[in-house]
Amino acid sequence: MDGLxxxxxxxxxGWSPRMLRYVERTxxxxxxxSASRYRLYGPAQLQRLRTLKELLAGFDIALSDVAFAARMTxxxxxxAAVTAWLEAKPVRPEHVDAEDWLRFEQDKxxxxxxx
Amino acid sequence: MDGLxxxxxxxxxGWSPRMLRYVERTxxxxxxxSASRYRLYGPAQLQRLRTLKELLAGFDIALSDVAFAARMTxxxxxxAAVTAWLEAKPVRPEHVDAEDWLRFEQDKxxxxxxx
DNA sequence: TAAACCTTGACACTCTCGTGCTAAGGTTTG
DNA sequence: CAAACCTTAGCACGAGAGTGTCAAGGTTTA
Numbered sequence: 001m002d003g004l005x006x007x008x009x010x011x012x013x014g015w016s017p018r019m020l021r022y023v024e025r026t027x028x029x030x031x032x033x034s035a036s037r038y039r040l041y042g043p044a045q046l047q048r049l050r051t052l053k054e055l056l057a058g059f060d061i062a063l064s065d066v067a068f069a070a071r072m073t074x075x076x077x078x079x080a081a082v083t084a085w086l087e088a089k090p091v092r093p094e095h096v097d098a099e100d101w102l103r104f105e106q107d108k109x110x111x112x113x114x115x
Numbered sequence: 116m117d118g119l120x121x122x123x124x125x126x127x128x129g130w131s132p133r134m135l136r137y138v139e140r141t142x143x144x145x146x147x148x149s150a151s152r153y154r155l156y157g158p159a160q161l162q163r164l165r166t167l168k169e170l171l172a173g174f175d176i177a178l179s180d181v182a183f184a185a186r187m188t189x190x191x192x193x194x195a196a197v198t199a200w201l202e203a204k205p206v207r208p209e210h211v212d213a214e215d216w217l218r219f220e221q222d223k224x225x226x227x228x229x230x
Numbered sequence: 231t232a233a234a235c236c237t238t239g240a241c242a243c244t245c246t247c248g249t250g251c252t253a254a255g256g257t258t259t260g
Numbered sequence: 261c262a263a264a265c266c267t268t269a270g271c272a273c274g275a276g277a278g279t280g281t282c283a284a285g286g287t288t289t290a
Contacts, residue, residue, distance in 0.1 A: 006266070018249060021268095036257055038266055048203065055200050059193050061183070062276095064247065068180045069187065069197050078174050082184050085170050088163065120236070133279060136238095151287055153236055177246095179277065236287070246277080257266070 003032060003040025013049040020049070026067045028052060118147060118155025128164040135164070141182045143167060 009031070010017045020039070023029050029048050031039040041049070056063065072079040124146070125132045135154070138144050144163050146154040156164070171178065187194040 016249075017266095018251085022248070034257095034266095036266080038257080048200075051200055051203075055196055059190075059196065061193075061197075062247075065180075065183045066197060066200070068176070068183060070201055072184065073198075073201050075174075078176075081170055081174065082176075082181060083188075085163075085166055085181070086185055086188050088166075122235070131279075132236095133281085137278070149236095149287095151236080153287080177277075232290095234287100234289080237285085239283085241282085242280085244278085247275085249274095250272085252271085253269085255267085257264100259264080260262095 003034075003042045004046065006031075006039045006041070009039075009041035009046060009049070013046055014053055015049055023049070023052070023063065026063050028063065028066060028070065118149075118157045119161065121146075121154045121156070124154075124156035124161060124164070128161055129168055130164055138164070138167070138178065141178050143178065143181060143185065 004012065006017045006020055009015075010020055013020075015023065020029075020031075020041075024031065024039070029045055029052065031041040031045050034040050052066070055061070055066065072082060119127065121132045121135055124130075125135055128135075130138065135144075135146075135156075139146065139154070144160055144167065146156045146160050149155050167181070170176070170181065187197060
């Protein structure tokens with residue numbers, strides 16, 4: 001039996017047993033299982049649970065936020081798409097190039113035609 | 116008047132006027148304002164709204180996810196903390212070093228004492 | 231000036247997240 | 261074997277995301 005069971009893990013990490021199961025469902029911290037399917041938390045998992053708790057509290061972020069960050073880490077395409085969108089951000093309505101204005105005019109025309 | 120008003124922008128982007136206001140509150144796409152505080156969407160904003168819509172639909176992610184990614188982009192410390200936590204992930208209960216086991220034993224003892 | 235727009239604020243509803251608790255049934259252990 | 265645990269499933273509930281709609285009041289425009 002190498003690992004703490006769910007209630008023991010809960011006591012040493014500050015999470016509730018219920019939440020440990022929930023965290024597992026998010027895929028962020030998954031314990032191993034005994035032959036009879038009991039969750040077994042090893043030292044690595046316990047440490048991750050503690051630091052995860054600090055991370056959430058320290059920056060006031062949600063489990064789903066970390067889960068999303070994890071997904072971005074795994075999914076190369078997603079990360080590329082999101083960062084690409086974000087990088088295009090610092091565009092101000094003041095500085096617009098000719099092509100953008102062209103599309104803009106087209107929009108206005110489409111709108112007029114649609115009306 | 117250089118920019119489309121909210122209803123016009125809604126028609127050309129596929130978002131509802133209500134959602135355009137909501138998106139603005141998330142800080143992801145903020146239009147300029149006319150003298151009388153009317154929202155004015157320029158070509159850049161319109162394009163961002165369209166691509167944002169594709170991004171959400173294409174990867175089945177939420178506005179709040181992109182908002183979180185944006186926050187990580189801005190907040191250096193947050194990004195460092197989250198990536199640090201995620202990078203420590205590929206640790207399997209099988210491969211654990213001596214120090215981890217030491218902490219593990221300490222956990223067990225704490226637990227016994229606390230009981 | 232009257233119709234058509236825009237603004238903010240608020241009520242409301244559906245979904246998901248985060249959490250607790252209970253039930254029915256297997257496992258471990260004193 | 262009986263007490264103490266563990267498992268999954270499910271009910272419940274507050275909070276926040278996402279979205280519509282309506283109201284009261286200012287702006288633009290035909």
